[in-house]
Amino acid sequence: MKDGYFIELTYLLASVLFVFGLKGLSNPKTARRGMNLAAAGMLAAIVGTLLHHEILSYELIIIGMIIGSLIGAAMSIWMPMTAMPQRTALSHAFGALAASLVGISEYYRHAVDLGETLPAYKMTALGFEVLFGSLTVTGSLIAFAKLQEMMRGTPFTYKGQNIINISLFALAAGIFIYLIFVPTASSLFYVMVGLSFLFGVLLVMPIGSADMPVVMSLMNSYAGLASAATGFAIGNNVLIIAGTLDGFSGFILSILMCRAMNRSITNVLFGAFGAPATDTGALIEGVMREVAPDDVAVQLAYARQVVFVPGYGMATAQAQHAVRELADVLEHRGVIVKYAIHPVAGRMPGHMNVLLAEANVPYSSLYEMEQINPEMNATDVAVVIGANDVVNPDARDNPKSPIAGMPIIEVDRAQSVVVLKRGKGKGFSGLENPLFYKTNTGMLYGDAKSSLTRLAQAVQQT
Amino acid sequence: MSSEILISSLYVFALAAFLGYQVISRVPPLLHTPLMSATNAISAISVVGAIVTAGAQHNNVAKTLGLIAVTSAMINVVGGFMITDRMLKMFKEKIGGGRDSGAKEEKHQ
Numbered sequence: 227m228k229d230g231y232f233i234e235l236t237y238l239l240a241s242v243l244f245v246f247g248l249k250g251l252s253n254p255k256t257a258r259r260g261m262n263l264a265a266a267g268m269l270a271a272i273v274g275t276l277l278h279h280e281i282l283s284y285e286l287i288i289i290g291m292i293i294g295s296l297i298g299a300a301m302s303i304w305m306p307m308t309a310m311p312q313r314t315a316l317s318h319a320f321g322a323l324a325a326s327l328v329g330i331s332e333y334y335r336h337a338v339d340l341g342e343t344l345p346a347y348k349m350t351a352l353g354f355e356v357l358f359g360s361l362t363v364t365g366s367l368i369a370f371a372k373l374q375e376m377m378r379g380t381p382f383t384y385k386g387q388n389i390i391n392i393s394l395f396a397l398a399a400g401i402f403i404y405l406i407f408v409p410t411a412s413s414l415f416y417v418m419v420g421l422s423f424l425f426g427v428l429l430v431m432p433i434g435s436a437d438m439p440v441v442m443s444l445m446n447s448y449a450g451l452a453s454a455a456t457g458f459a460i461g462n463n464v465l466i467i468a469g470t471l472d473g474f475s476g477f478i479l480s481i482l483m484c485r486a487m488n489r490s491i492t493n494v495l496f497g498a499f500g501a502p503a504t505d506t507g508a509l510i511e512g513v514m515r516e517v518a519p520d521d522v523a524v525q526l527a528y529a530r531q532v533v534f535v536p537g538y539g540m541a542t543a544q545a546q547h548a549v550r551e552l553a554d555v556l557e558h559r560g561v562i563v564k565y566a567i568h569p570v571a572g573r574m575p576g577h578m579n580v581l582l583a584e585a586n587v588p589y590s591s592l593y594e595m596e597q598i599n600p601e602m603n604a605t606d607v608a609v610v611i612g613a614n615d616v617v618n619p620d621a622r623d624n625p626k627s628p629i630a631g632m633p634i635i636e637v638d639r640a641q642s643v644v645v646l647k648r649g650k651g652k653g654f655s656g657l658e659n660p661l662f663y664k665t666n667t668g669m670l671y672g673d674a675k676s677s678l679t680r681l682a683q684a685v686q687q688t
Numbered sequence: 689m690s691s692e693i694l695i696s697s698l699y700v701f702a703l704a705a706f707l708g709y710q711v712i713s714r715v716p717p718l719l720h721t722p723l724m725s726a727t728n729a730i731s732a733i734s735v736v737g738a739i740v741t742a743g744a745q746h747n748n749v750a751k752t753l754g755l756i757a758v759t760s761a762m763i764n765v766v767g768g769f770m771i772t773d774r775m776l777k778m779f780k781e782k783i784g785g786g787r788d789s790g791a792k793e794e795k796h797q
Binding site for chain 2: 244245275284302339446450457461468475482580586
């Protein structure tokens, strides 16, 4: 039993280091050190596990570890930062796959191979593990496909969708409960696994790309809970701790994201937001005023304070470096440059912060919505880069708007607004944005990256 | 025996949930993307379950599932920690220093 104590000690060490690691993330200065501690904890737990007395052959373990490490390293080295949401969606799928496969193989070994009757608590844990795990695998893959634009990002809806989803879920849950009492019904177990896979697909299909921050957070949470359930099933505390930390992190993020859109989780999951039919926006008077880059450059060059408001459009245009170059030119002239980050700008929590950090924007220039809004009156030019809903004044002013009550970055309070937009079309949500029709708003059409580069050149010549 | 394990597991779960709430609610929105990839890497600790499944002499079905599980968990362990570090490396409070003060001076002229 000596090896048992040693393994448990490495697990305890890992658990403590994981908590320290996450604690480090409360400040960018301590974050890297914290994550190194967490990685050390992971290494300790893996080394400890390799000494487990049940392990008789190492071939498969070594093969799996080498292949996995190579794929993981390759993905993290070569993947562009703009693809961060896709990578995260994929990694949720991998994590959940690992958890649910461990669950399935545990069930197979005990219930099918050895013909044992699993105790109720173990069957419950296995059931949760496989349910959460499987639905996260397919749900995350659909999210990945939408983010990678392998399939349309618009919500996919049909009549009776919610009823079908709910009855499917009820069926899976019913089988789960039956299995707790009759754990030997192995064919039903596989039906349950299949239903969860299907449910994951159906759950994410109706959710539009603009709601991805919530989906990503939820999948993060489910993947964590699946790991925690694995811990219950095989009686392993470090799995329970790490899985619970992950589960709670995802849960907290989902709540923050929902709050930033003034919507409930149920509404995001079953509301199929963004269907064009729901447009109840007031009729908008006025015209969109197109502006020339040279005029905007003069405006910017003589401004006292400029605020950039990035959205998903900045990510698709890969314009973060161009923003930084324009900001450099402006700062050189003495203009105060700030960046306003809405919590749900982009496709995952913190998406814009990472992109701007990649472009060497110091994080002391990044402002959260609550910090920047009081400064908007004192801002000469607000430059909206590929953002739409997060700056839509309808959310504040029009109670009938589908996004009513969503907190926004109040660029319309700035002296003037410049909107960088690909074309005249509506945004992802399909909503009209009265901001675009205001007299002090200028529309600068075209690819955000080349527009910004032109602006930077023009400012330099001013 | 089994109920004792269950109760102690529930203790661990409840305490971890409390701790997780305390620690994670202090992470600033600035670092939410690294937080997500970090927790993802950490929860790939399920690799320890996968290792035992793949290495124990059970049967071929369980071992094959274990192999796939080890592979996908390792993708998250290695990839998760590496990408988190790559992101965190990019976050700088000020770049080059002195630029801000220089800008202010120019403005006063």
